[in-house]
Amino acid sequence: MLATLTTLQEDALQEITALDSLESLESWRISYLGSKGRLKGIMPLMKDVSKEDKPAVGKRLNEVKTALESAFDSRKADIAGSSSPRPPLDITEPGVEAQHGRRHIITKTIDGITEVFGRMGFSVAYGPEVEDEYHNFNALNIPEDHPARDPIDNFFMGGDRMLRSQTSTVQIRVMESTPPPIKIIAVGRVYRPDTHDATHFSMFHQCEGLLVAPKVSMVDLKSTLFQFAKSYFGEEAEVRFRPSFFPFTEPSAEVDMKMKIKGTWQWVEIGGCGLVDPKVFEEIGYDNNKWQGFAFGLGIERVAMLKYGIQDIRWLFENDARFLRQF
Numbered sequence: 001m002l003a004t005l006t007t008l009q010e011d012a013l014q015e016i017t018a019l020d021s022l023e024s025l026e027s028w029r030i031s032y033l034g035s036k037g038r039l040k041g042i043m044p045l046m047k048d049v050s051k052e053d054k055p056a057v058g059k060r061l062n063e064v065k066t067a068l069e070s071a072f073d074s075r076k077a078d079i080a081g082s083s084s085p086r087p088p089l090d091i092t093e094p095g096v097e098a099q100h101g102r103r104h105i106i107t108k109t110i111d112g113i114t115e116v117f118g119r120m121g122f123s124v125a126y127g128p129e130v131e132d133e134y135h136n137f138n139a140l141n142i143p144e145d146h147p148a149r150d151p152i153d154n155f156f157m158g159g160d161r162m163l164r165s166q167t168s169t170v171q172i173r174v175m176e177s178t179p180p181p182i183k184i185i186a187v188g189r190v191y192r193p194d195t196h197d198a199t200h201f202s203m204f205h206q207c208e209g210l211l212v213a214p215k216v217s218m219v220d221l222k223s224t225l226f227q228f229a230k231s232y233f234g235e236e237a238e239v240r241f242r243p244s245f246f247p248f249t250e251p252s253a254e255v256d257m258k259m260k261i262k263g264t265w266q267w268v269e270i271g272g273c274g275l276v277d278p279k280v281f282e283e284i285g286y287d288n289n290k291w292q293g294f295a296f297g298l299g300i301e302r303v304a305m306l307k308y309g310i311q312d313i314r315w316l317f318e319n320d321a322r323f324l325r326q327f
């Protein structure tokens with residue numbers, strides 16, 4: 001009987017190591033430990049064991065049974081663990097920190113500028129970046145021989161198509177499609193084939209403004225830009241005009257704003273402006289006796305770089321997350 005038990009145990013433990021599915025494991029369990037299994041099958045032999053030997057054989061029987069049961073349990077755990085599609089879930093383990101995206105510094109600047117002009121009642125207009133010479137030059141009273149039309153300073157694309165070199169094109173597009181009065185800003189990309197360096201890039205952003213109303217003066221223009229400067233740069237900000245020339249405004253001025261740079265308030269040139277030239281209204285078909293207007297154009301990168309202390313315009317467009325994350 002003892003020898004039979006040992007053989008049974010050896011057979012069972014050897015067989016079980018080859019099993020790799022829960023189904024085959026279950027068949028194994030039935031054939032060894034089941035009610036008609038091999039272990040139960042040798043029970044009748046007990047009656048042939050002598051009285052003295054019975055305790056020892058009974059003890060051995062229990063040992064074999066326990067050994068098979070624990071072999072079954074551990075093999076079952078192995079198979080269940082390896083066939084499981086995912087590792088056991090530890091809900092107390094710290095997670096992977098989510099990467100938060102953020103607005104690009106230029107987008108942030110545009111949003112800030114738009115917000116301030118929005119509060120002053122300006123709505124936002126858009127125009128195409130691929131333009132024609134009529135909207136980029138002719139309609140803005142820029143004559144054929146004007147130096148701004150030099151092929152060296154523009155991305156001409158064949159025919160009269162070009163990448164717009166200024167957002168002043170949107171003034172024309174808005175006036176073509178909308179009767180006065182008008183009060184818009186237009187923000188977007190412009191393109192000029194400048195050699196890239198710390199202050200030049202072949203693509204940059206401008207914020208254009210256009211107001212058309214029955215009576216508009218330089219005072220309206222300056223006070224609007226003054227309000228903008230105060231809201232955007234802070235209470236101590238100021239605006240200064242210097243006489244200048246643009247073909248589409250008369251009179252025209254360069255706009256300087258006093259803003260805080262590295263702790264001190266300094267004058268910085270940030271754009272151009274003026275009263276809409278009557279020749280522009282004439283071209284559009286607006287009545288110069290009924291309507292007047294002001295316009296301005298501000299450089300977004302300049303505003304952003306000064307406000308945030310960025311020394312090189314190229315950093316804005318290299319998409320280096322280590323740089324962009326700072327803002």
Ligand code: DAH
Pocket residue numbers: 165166167168208209246248249271272273274295296297298
């Ligand atoms: N378009 C001009 C430029 O790119 C900027 C500008 C000047 C826009 C005067 C205006 C303006 O609307 O009135 O240099």
